[in-house]
Amino acid sequence: MEDGIVVVHQDPLVRLPAFHPEGMNPFFLECLFDGDYERLHVAFGASRADHEVARVVDLAGHINDFERLSLLVERDAGDGQGEFLTLQMRPLTFLSFAPTLHVGAFGVPPEPLSRGHGLILSLTKPHQYSNREFRGIRWRLSFFVMTLGPLREKGLPPRPVFVLSVGIQFVVQGVLEMAEEKGKITPQSEDFPQWYQDVVREGDLAEVAKVVKGCMVIKPHGYAIWEKIQADLDRRFKKTGHKNAYFPLLIPKSFITKEAEHVEGFAPELAVVTHAGGKQLPEGEEYVIRPTSETIIGHFFSKWIESYRDLPLLINQWANVMRWELHTRMFLRTTEFLWQEGHTAHATHEEALEEVIRMLNVYGDFAEQMMAMPVIRGLKSESEKFAGAVSTYCIEAMMRDGKALQAGTSHDLGQNFGKAFDVKFQNEEKKVDYVWQTSWGVSTRLVGALVMTHSDDTGLILPPRLAPVQAVVVPIYRKSKERAEVVEAASKLRDDLAAAGVAVELDDREGKRPGEKFYEWERKGVPIRIELGPRDIASGEAMTRLRVAEGKEKMKLETLARDLPGVLESFQGFLLERAKKFREDNTVSVDTWDDFRGVFADGQSKFVWAHWDGTTQTEAAIKEETKATVRCLPIEGQGVDAGPGACIRTGQPSRGRVLFAKSY
RNA sequence: CGGGGCGUAGCGCAGCCUGGUAGCGCGCUUGGUUCGGGACCAAGAAGUCGGAGGUUCAAAUCCUCUCGCCCCGACCA
Structure with a gap:
């Protein structure tokens, strides 16, 4: 050689x-x-x-x-x-x-x-x-x-x-x-996946664990975002009648095999515990680390539910899960991740379906209101639905490279798990029936969605409602004499802003120049920066700069604390509108196969509304040729013109346009 | 299964061919000058050179084995 x-x-x-x-x-x-x-x-x-x-x-x-x-x-x-x-x-x-x-x-x-x-x-x-x-x-x-x-x-x-x-x-x-150069963020246009990695790293959100394959460490700034997501979602879950509980991390291996589709879907990515307490576990008594909890929760539901009076049972769990993934990307797909999984049991299918749609809307509203991320709500095709579900609903968001990210799912489990785990109840007619179940979840993947929805080549951009730090005050001074004076005024400003309900941080670190602090907070996605120097104090004003603004704007010190929450709110609205516009600009309706292929050529992706004959074979063929998949069948009010047409690929009849895109 | 690459300071790397005091950049510590968009100067701390064995007066360097990570391929061009 x-x-x-x-x-x-x-x-x-x-x-x-x-x-x-x-x-x-x-x-x-x-x-x-x-x-x-x-x-x-x-x-x-x-x-x-x-x-x-x-x-x-x-x-x-x-x-x-x-x-x-x-x-x-x-x-x-x-x-x-x-x-x-x-x-x-x-x-x-x-x-x-x-x-x-x-x-x-x-x-x-x-x-x-x-x-x-x-x-x-x-x-x-x-x-x-x-x-x-x-x-x-x-x-x-x-x-x-x-x-x-x-x-x-x-x-x-x-x-x-x-x-x-x-x-x-x-x-x-x-x-x-060069790529690892300090503060270096690869431009989106040059290499989107690299840009994403750079933004996550430079935004101090997380790092690859390395010592544990496929896992990541969520750093304080990233975890703080997750905590804000959790807090708001949890409030919404409580408001819709759900209660939190916690089930074991380990699930008897035998449970997983009880639901046929479920085992088929998850078997390849299970981590199995074969040894414990220094001994090998007997055959058939191994545990798996939960990839999701339908089975073990089904088991307990069967013990808790006896009559229709016990229904509906509305449970949520905040937990970690593990799925052995081959290719991992921070937040988007990691071996272990954090999520929430709702599990409910109902007396009738209608009631369960209502729940499925209710929670889908909770997710959709959350995405739009809190994350400033517009989503399309729809139904998954047969090949993309959850293993073991009757049907899966989802919210799909567009990332800045035109690809779709499934940001949340809500499943109608029918009686599949009820039958597998013998979850029976006596109904009002005194007849015994299996319960109708649902499950729904969102994960730390939402943090990745947040990054890829708003951020730019400078780094992270966070919507104020989820930003751990909404405003940062950077004091500017020359001599040490000035420093005392400026820091004092800045501290007061910080206190005023905090009192007004703004998550504010005063960056009075010595040894770092203002410019470096500016860049650092920008990379971390802080919505607004407030600069305070001697000149500002003298004139009773402060220099402010929104994360996306071209220049700086003066704001009166007196009224800053009063006005800032409004500024942040309008910034939140701006981000949502900008994301909506981006999605609109990158969404097309397509009627010919040539046009369809054109959209997805050269690694490109957009949201495409097109007719599809509804068969798995056609879906697979389309994926094979273009890498694009059916993201969802829009539910009412989510799609474009609802009329029937001819499948883009086979010409067979189609009931309405469905959403195609390449996906994460 | 086959092939390749890489393991040297916290991070990124050079040094290896041709054996002889352990190097560079960033970061970190201390002091000073700076400070309205990524500062500069000076001093300093920090490495069982992935592991084991061998050759040698002498090994990061040569040889053998081994562990770990990454990439590619198994007829698709």
């Missing part, structure tokens, strides 16, 4: 040295990127000295859409054989990447690859980094034989062909350093 590692120049030049794959003659290939990838010179031959230069490929014009770019390169061999090189280009995914270089021999029996044979090359451009500075970057290129074997037909000549897959690994050094 020693020969496979080459350090290349900045021009950037890539050289593939000779290699000796099994059963092949020594073979040499050289690629030379010209300037900023505008030209690619390809040469190959049996030895380095012997190589012939193939035609120069002009990449200009294709450089920005490298995805599946195919180039046919005819070789100037002069022997009339028509050998060629095909270059397939795809964008890179991340820092360390290993694009595959496929070298296939065409039109020849699987004999030693040498001059005169065509090649398929699959190279990858460092797309993600093209917008960043490449200064100081060192490229290291190594390659290795990965597979060697017959290639299946797939549009290739019916003659014997074989493929040699060679992986290339570039190691790009010096880029990560």
Whole structure:
């Protein structure tokens, strides 16, 4: 492998040295990127000295859409054989990447690859980094034989062909350093997922736990947001008659298997406790860490409920749950997360359905009123519904990249869990029946939704109603004599604001300059900053700046405490309106399959109202081709024109438009 | 299962090829000058170089084994 590692120049030049794959003659290939990838010179031959230069490929014009770019390169061999090189280009995914270089021999029996044979090359451009500075970057290129074997037909000549897959690994050094630069937030437009990570980090919301796979540490500032979410939701739950309770973290494994769909849905992501007290638990007595609590709550409901007089039973639990996820992202999908799960039991299906819709609306109202996040309320398709539910309702919000985030769910469980856990009651007609259950929940994912709904390239933006710090006072002074005076006035202002009900913080830390404090609080999403210096005190005013404002605004010190709550409220309203407008601007109704695909091309997403024939197969086909899924079937008043139409994909009849988008 | 990369100070990394005093940036501590949009100067603290074994007068560096993390691939180009 020693020969496979080459350090290349900045021009950037890539050289593939000779290699000796099994059963092949020594073979040499050289690629030379010209300037900023505008030209690619390809040469190959049996030895380095012997190589012939193939035609120069002009990449200009294709450089920005490298995805599946195919180039046919005819070789100037002069022997009339028509050998060629095909270059397939795809964008890179991340820092360390290993694009595959496929070298296939065409039109020849699987004999030693040498001059005169065509090649398929699959190279990858460092797309993600093209917008960043490449200064100081060192490229290291190594390659290795990965597979060697017959290639299946797939549009290739019916003659014997074989493929040699060679992986290339570039190691790009010096880029990560830039990304981790202090206070650095990658622009949304450049790399949205990276932007999200940066905002969460710089906003001091959370960090990846690292020592525990897939988990995160929610830091004080992030947890404070969750506490505000909890406090308000809890009030709403109480108001609708629910009571809090707490059920065990561990659930007997046997419980999970009682509801057929439920076990199928959750089995892959369960964490199982097999040992306890220094001993292995007997077979069949293992526990799972709850992924959700329908089963254990069903068990207890069956003990608590005897007659219709015990109904409805309205319970909520604040808890942590664990789902073993392969790919995790802070707040959006982590192995362990915090949530609330409501569980209710009712005498009739109608009553249960009312509950399902009631709680869906509680979530919807909360999202819009508190989070300033507009949502669409709807019904999940069969493939997206909760494992074990009859139907699942949801609220879907649009993130700033046009993708949809499921922000809350409310399930009609029918009698599925009632039957599985024998939750029976005697009704008013003295007949025994199974209860009708519901469950509904929202999680710390809401914090991620908050980030992706409002924040910008400067960092976090928090709606005042959920901001742990709504206003920050930054004192400005020169000499230590000024400091005493200014801090005193600032303290008084802080006290006045606190008395007016504003969550205010006075940042009188020494050793940090005002500018640095400004940036820090902006990254943390504080809605308004108040600057107080000697000049302001003299004039009886303070400089204020809203988190999204262009400039600063003077406000009278006298009336600041009185006026600020109003300012914050209007900022709350502004954020909601802005989010609504963003969603409107990125929502379309589409009637043709070509238009539909166009919306989701190039990794883009919007909200799309389109007709769908209602079948799981069509849904799967659409997802396969566009990555977009049915987010929900809108409930009354949530969709666009409600009339029937023809499925966008199959032309089959559709009862009404449903919401499509790519999703988290 | 196959292949690759990486483990050196809290964080990000250099040093390894060619063995010889443990380095850099950020952060942190102290002092001073600063302070209306990311300050500067000076001094300082901080590392069993992932682990074990070997070669050597001498190992972060060479060899063998091992642990951990990340990425890619298994015929889709």
